Amino acid sequence: MISVAVTLARGDFSLDVAFEGGAGVTGLFGPSGCGKTTVIRLVAGLDRPDAGRITLGERVLIDTATGARVAPHRRRIGLVFQDAQLFPHLDVATNLAYGRFFTPKPARRVETAAVIEVLGIGHLMKRRPETLSGGEKQRVAIGRALLTSPELLLMDEPLAALDDRRKLEILPFIERLRDEFAIPILYVSHSVEEVARLASTVVRLEHGRVARIGTPGEVLAPTALAPSTGRFEAISVLTGRVTRIDPAYGVSFVEHPAGRIVVPGLLEREGAEVHIAIRATDVTLALGRTPQVSVRTALAGRVAKVATDHGPFALVTMELASGDRLHAYATRLAVDDLGLDVGDGVQALIKAVSIDERGVQGLGVVAG
Amino acid sequence: MISVAVTLARGDFSLDVAFEGGAGVTGLFGPSGCGKTTVIRLVAGLDRPDAGRITLGERVLIDTATGARVAPHRRRIGLVFQDAQLFPHLDVATNLAYGRFFTPKPARRVETAAVIEVLGIGHLMKRRPETLSGGEKQRVAIGRALLTSPELLLMDEPLAALDDRRKLEILPFIERLRDEFAIPILYVSHSVEEVARLASTVVRLEHGRVARIGTPGEVLAPTALAPSTGRFEAISVLTGRVTRIDPAYGVSFVEHPAGRIVVPGLLEREGAEVHIAIRATDVTLALGRTPQVSVRTALAGRVAKVATDHGPFALVTMELASGDRLHAYATRLAVDDLGLDVGDGVQALIKAVSIDERGVQGLGVVAG
Amino acid sequence: MFTSEEWTAILLSLKVGSIATAASLPVAIAVAWVLARRDFRGKSLVDGVVHLPLVLPPVVTGYALLLLFGRRGVFGAFLADHLGLVFSFRWTGAALAAGVMGFPLMVRAIRLSLEAIDVRVEQAAATLGAPPLWVFATVTLPLASRGIVAGAVLAFAKALGEFGATITFVSNIPGQTQTIPSAIYALTQTPGGEAGALKLSIVAAGIALAALIVSEVSVRRARRGAAA
Amino acid sequence: MFTSEEWTAILLSLKVGSIATAASLPVAIAVAWVLARRDFRGKSLVDGVVHLPLVLPPVVTGYALLLLFGRRGVFGAFLADHLGLVFSFRWTGAALAAGVMGFPLMVRAIRLSLEAIDVRVEQAAATLGAPPLWVFATVTLPLASRGIVAGAVLAFAKALGEFGATITFVSNIPGQTQTIPSAIYALTQTPGGEAGALKLSIVAAGIALAALIVSEVSVRRARRGAAA
Amino acid sequence: PVAAQSSGPTVFAAASMKTALDEVVAAWRARSGRAVTVSYASAGALAKQIEQGAPADLFISADLEWMDFLETRKLIRPETRTNLVANALVLIAPAGTASAIDIVPGFPLATAIGDGKLATGDIRSVPVGKYAKAALTSLGVWAEVEPKIAGTENVRVALALVARGEAKFGIVYATDAGSEPKVTVVGTFPASSHPPIVYPAAITRDATAPDAAAFLDFLKGPEAAKIFAAQGFTRPQ
Ligand SMILES: Nc1ncnc2c1ncn2[C@@H]1O[C@H](COP(=O)(O)OP(=O)(O)OP(=O)(O)O)[C@@H](O)[C@H]1O
Ligand SMILES: Nc1ncnc2c1ncn2[C@@H]1O[C@H](COP(=O)(O)OP(=O)(O)OP(=O)(O)O)[C@@H](O)[C@H]1O
Numbered sequence A, B: 001m002i003s004v005a006v007t008l009a010r011g012d013f014s015l016d017v018a019f020e021g022g023a024g025v026t027g028l029f030g031p032s033g034c035g036k037t038t039v040i041r042l043v044a045g046l047d048r049p050d051a052g053r054i055t056l057g058e059r060v061l062i063d064t065a066t067g068a069r070v071a072p073h074r075r076r077i078g079l080v081f082q083d084a085q086l087f088p089h090l091d092v093a094t095n096l097a098y099g100r101f102f103t104p105k106p107a108r109r110v111e112t113a114a115v116i117e118v119l120g121i122g123h124l125m126k127r128r129p130e131t132l133s134g135g136e137k138q139r140v141a142i143g144r145a146l147l148t149s150p151e152l153l154l155m156d157e158p159l160a161a162l163d164d165r166r167k168l169e170i171l172p173f174i175e176r177l178r179d180e181f182a183i184p185i186l187y188v189s190h191s192v193e194e195v196a197r198l199a200s201t202v203v204r205l206e207h208g209r210v211a212r213i214g215t216p217g218e219v220l221a222p223t224a225l226a227p228s229t230g231r232f233e234a235i236s237v238l239t240g241r242v243t244r245i246d247p248a249y250g251v252s253f254v255e256h257p258a259g260r261i262v263v264p265g266l267l268e269r270e271g272a273e274v275h276i277a278i279r280a281t282d283v284t285l286a287l288g289r290t291p292q293v294s295v296r297t298a299l300a301g302r303v304a305k306v307a308t309d310h311g312p313f314a315l316v317t318m319e320l321a322s323g324d325r326l327h328a329y330a331t332r333l334a335v336d337d338l339g340l341d342v343g344d345g346v347q348a349l350i351k352a353v354s355i356d357e358r359g360v361q362g363l364g365v366v367a368g
Numbered sequence C, D: 001m002f003t004s005e006e007w008t009a010i011l012l013s014l015k016v017g018s019i020a021t022a023a024s025l026p027v028a029i030a031v032a033w034v035l036a037r038r039d040f041r042g043k044s045l046v047d048g049v050v051h052l053p054l055v056l057p058p059v060v061t062g063y064a065l066l067l068l069f070g071r072r073g074v075f076g077a078f079l080a081d082h083l084g085l086v087f088s089f090r091w092t093g094a095a096l097a098a099g100v101m102g103f104p105l106m107v108r109a110i111r112l113s114l115e116a117i118d119v120r121v122e123q124a125a126a127t128l129g130a131p132p133l134w135v136f137a138t139v140t141l142p143l144a145s146r147g148i149v150a151g152a153v154l155a156f157a158k159a160l161g162e163f164g165a166t167i168t169f170v171s172n173i174p175g176q177t178q179t180i181p182s183a184i185y186a187l188t189q190t191p192g193g194e195a196g197a198l199k200l201s202i203v204a205a206g207i208a209l210a211a212l213i214v215s216e217v218s219v220r221r222a223r224r225g226a227a228a
Numbered sequence E: 001p002v003a004a005q006s007s008g009p010t011v012f013a014a015a016s017m018k019t020a021l022d023e024v025v026a027a028w029r030a031r032s033g034r035a036v037t038v039s040y041a042s043a044g045a046l047a048k049q050i051e052q053g054a055p056a057d058l059f060i061s062a063d064l065e066w067m068d069f070l071e072t073r074k075l076i077r078p079e080t081r082t083n084l085v086a087n088a089l090v091l092i093a094p095a096g097t098a099s100a101i102d103i104v105p106g107f108p109l110a111t112a113i114g115d116g117k118l119a120t121g122d123i124r125s126v127p128v129g130k131y132a133k134a135a136l137t138s139l140g141v142w143a144e145v146e147p148k149i150a151g152t153e154n155v156r157v158a159l160a161l162v163a164r165g166e167a168k169f170g171i172v173y174a175t176d177a178g179s180e181p182k183v184t185v186v187g188t189f190p191a192s193s194h195p196p197i198v199y200p201a202a203i204t205r206d207a208t209a210p211d212a213a214a215f216l217d218f219l220k221g222p223e224a225a226k227i228f229a230a231q232g233f234t235r236p237q
């Protein structure tokens, strides 16, 4: 459990944040320049807060009130820098191995071979960092941090330089770190899907202040009508239980009180509880009986709220049978055409193909 | 018109590419380490090919056969580096102004104020690069390159470090450079939407070779069933004509032979031809009459092909009335449930809200 | 406190040191740049020649200067006849000797700084249209400023202490070529001259310390300040 | 080709130069690190003291060494009595003089390289669990290797040319303290000694050139090679 | 290699004695089969080293001053002190540039130098310079000549300056002038015009080498005298 409560001033910028991160992934989310990297560096001990206290579990990492401070190398906190920061004089293999020496034997839980395999850097082992491409550097940096099997992992936009396919290969691995190895992670990303998939808590920073803390469903849900440019960031998170895994079709069925959700890929095991992130833009609303469409998931509920603004969009919030809320964006045109109003019974159609692997916990790369 | 035909060997990696870029944006697309940055550096003249020829319009930039070579500073080619590369000893304002001096007066077409405004860096002018956040650095780097009003602009993952909102603010500006100022752009990105929206030509690189060249519709369309992790990269591009702009609802109507497409936001002018990128994962297929759903766009056509594989997905290719092809991903489960087969008449439902501003030409930020 | 001869020596040392440093700086920058950035046959030899004044006993360097730049020397005669530039028995000769002796130190410091520069920043300047010389002036030089300042300080300090080559090349002529170290040397060769030598040594050390402090402050200010 | 006395001087110069360089390197690295990375009162003074051997005429430095490290000197007596380390009129004294004279050059070069290191790479090492000394040994030192090598070469070259301090401190005793430059000095005192002086100067230059080439190659190989 | 010579005496000798002394040492070695180690440096440096406990058995100075310096500090054995050789002070010019000059009180040296230079040892630190100053002073021309003096670090540099024609005249020892064909001696300073130019030798107080006295005797002996004479040295009065 990481607990942060610090202030720091730097020129015009001031940071004043307090939050706690649990056992899983805590997402740090917010616009460019809001202070994400600053927080990460404070937790790693690379900078000192003007005032405040950071604790990791029982350990006080820094407390300006008592003057207590643990040096960075004793914190056992791994850090993936936004800009790699590989050792330029060492080859990739030595970069990866650097921290291993300082990891107590019993704590060495992350296997080198698996990391190299997942990151796809096996062919780079003899190379110097200066000969690597941007994405290759970043992958090596991720590997280097993982291999110390840290007690907390800080990741600063680790996947930003990578293509989608590579991202989707690495994400399940990060989940394994979180679940199998129980390494808590503080994860900075601009990608809603990544955050929604990985994080159990999301901290939204703005101008050096915490704007919102909560589950991805709470923080990333559109509370008001977001500026239209932000509509892809709005998600709902539904929780259900896996009832059937169908290897023949390569899909899994998740039972939710409001209906059955079809998810692409084979979830880990039947009976497990899963969280599914659904973008508000991916939900289609249907009136009347379920139409004959290629969408296999239809959740029943009623319209709880319709928010409109000058923009083209309306944000429709549905209350599902379970009491869960599901958000859907539609054009105002559509809302008017359908005559949608609060209290109407509607069905939410959710395409399985639009459910991003990055948005479902415990879903590995779906075999092609 | 940029024309590249070069080879270069670097250790195990070899580059052997030939392509031409037109007046607009040419997208360079491909997995990490495939050679995108290498190509960009060759075009800028920062590295020399082992053999080959690069021309920009009439000008031969390099020709290893004749030994001709134009020095980088005479190429009038702007470059946004993957990792900013700001001048560490100069403040932001001086970084931005650096190239202006060398831009011939009549060529100075990009206004400083507009660039600073769009990039949101006005408050940083007096700062040194070392005090900037990752995203701030990248924005300054973009501004610095733009302000030279180059004859060709090379952008290497310029927006990767930025949050979605910021990206959506900067993209229209890049379009303005392309359209108003007629600056051709070679654009490296991992984002399909960005490439689809901006590029008229896409070059897909793999292992230092050109895997495919064509329009975004051609290159990003799934020709075969893509590995499922790549399904979000698959798009179709439809071309239509703006018939009505509805400021009240904040939407525009685009007429396509197969039906009317509702697009969020106000397109530039009625009568204009526009290209709309539609992700294969955003298309829902419907049988029978148009259902009562919140989707306002339904395009008629028939199933031309259904490709299935072991994975959960089927790629359904529709032939629209116009002869255009539209791709849709569905689960195999859905295809079997609906009994879809080649020759069946179907409707393609496309949610307006899922049409990304990044995927439509000429669409500014949609007012919230 | 000081005899007028001592004052003359102190002022002369300052003049010789400043001018030697200022005059050799551009040459040192050029040589350092070539050594840092270019590969060519005989590069090691050039590097070796640059280091010569360090390796040879100062007396030898002074003697070589005499052979080359004396009024009868190969270059000396030419410079005297065509440019009116006379070194022998003049303060200009002392400056030349000091400059030559400090040269390897200057070149090394500047070269180290040049080698530490990330060439991609220079490349960025080129893509913005800046011609090589402009890039050099506005990017390379400022980024190497630490090394340039360090080199200048080393050379200036060396000039304050240089003695063997100077006295061999231009002798010890009070008011013309008698710098602080020559004066100190003379005192050390006189029974009972220790006190005077100590006094002048303290002066030299004080001047060097002042130069050091000025250089540190200027580097620090350049890094904090806004633009170059 | 060489007289046995010349051979002795050449071998002694090599020994003195290598040992002076090797022995002062760790101290120079420590001092350079403190000057590059720490801020404290009196930092300028430390910096000034480091530069002293450059600023003072070598004769003064030699005399100071004689007073401090001579058999009757403050430290000299102590070291001789307690550690059995005698400097006066031994080759060890020549090495001490050479080391002291080369010290400011070494410190500067190393300091410049240390200042050019991006501390974030060191911070990365710390987040991987490496304690400060280990970071220093595996990251800082290798990244400063250019400066360390340059400093060592400068100091070694200086040792080859050092004369004034050495002859003042430990005299010019063949086989004991007569290094190449002292031998050259003696030759310049001899009518017709020029040829011999030239010969020895060429030897010194050759040794320095060899050291330079070795250093360049080692730096280049380190940069190309695999791991540190 | 030739390490163990330290068994023989260690001689600290003024550098200007090198040529002659090397020959004497060779002769001594041929005769006795024993080694002598000589350290050549400036007399001042050597005297201070002896003051600081240098392992010198014998000190040969280039002037009286530094020997007196040691004697007053009781660092030599006064009974062993002796003047080994003497030298004369001459005025030289580059070969073929000047005819003989009569060195008498008030002689027109300054006029002869014109806007050139007169090279000699540094008048404050180098013995030959001190003698030159004394001679010119006693001849009454010091004031006019002083501004034209180029003081060198040792006498050989002064000789070289004249030989190369950089300086119009020079004042050096007769021994040096004789060794350089590119200079001509245009006059010899009267011995009365300056303190006697003698090279004193003495055994140091802390001398340990058993041969030291024997070697000093050899230096004073006829074989050495022949060598000194061949180098142009004269016998001290
Ligand atoms: N010296 C070298 N030896 C071997 N391979 C090299 C060398 N230099 C570069 N490469 C390889 O060249 C390839 C192309 O690099 P480039 O930087 O162009 O990739 P990229 O497409 O820009 O990747 P990214 O998206 O990760 O930035 C990489 O696989 C890189 O490892
Ligand atoms: N010395 C300074 N003076 C003024 N402001 C500073 C200074 N150093 C940092 N800042 C500001 O602190 C803010 C936080 O920076 P930080 O690197 O934490 O941002 P970030 O959230 O990681 O952004 P990004 O997503 O762009 O990487 C930025 O706005 C930056 O400009």
Ligand SMILES: [Mg+2]
Pocket: A036, A037, A038, A082, A156, B133, B134, B135
């Ligand atoms: Mg950041």
Ligand SMILES: [Mg+2]
Pocket: A133, A134, A135, B036, B037, B038, B082, B156
């Ligand atoms: Mg790249």
